[in-house]
Amino acid sequence: MSLWWALPFAGLLLSIATGPLLFHHVWEHHYGKIAAAWAALVVVPLAVAFGVPMAGEAVLHTLLTEYMSFIILLFALYTISGGILLAGNIHGTPLVNAGLLLVGAILASVIGTTGASMILIRPVLRANDNRPFNAHVVIFFIFLVSN
Known part of the structure; x- marks a missing residue:
């Protein structure tokens, strides 16, 4: 696969970075649709180039092995760190x-x-x-x- 397949990811990152600043109201109401459009720019050409079963398998693999494990990790860390309190009288110098x-x-x-x-x-x-x-x-x- 060529580097062109990474362009939608770069576009998604740029949208996340600049969307709330440049077009606040549109971003506020439609950020999910914008993210879905960037995802479609990967999945649709993937389905055309390699077939729908391969694209479906790639999406399912990403959801189950990458995304879900990351969400579980964040949930565990948030739960654990929620019980950790670093107390003190520190001032932000x-x-x-x-x-x-x-x-x-x-x-x-x-x-x-x-x-x-x-x-x-x-x-x-x-x-x-x-x-x-x-x-x-x-x-x-x-x-x-x-x-």
Whole structure:
């Protein structure tokens, strides 16, 4: 398969990234249809090129082995991390934020990015709740811990 098969996925990612910003009201009401259109841009040519049974098998395989296992993992991590409370009186200073990001990056290499993100996102948000400009902290958190 060529690289062209990845273009709908890139389009989906671009739609998710830019849709809420560029066409907010359309995205708000029709994001499911937009995602389905991007999926159809893969499934329909796949069915034409390789046959409907092969396309159906590929979609079923993706749903059962990739998607469902990821959803089960997220459910388990959310359940487990919901019972973990990292308490303390931390304030979102640049030094504290750098320390939390460092701990998150180390945890991500030990327990995985999803687990580290689920455990540390609440303390990071709580530490920075009094800061007027804190979006950059979440962006760095996504880059360093979640990615």
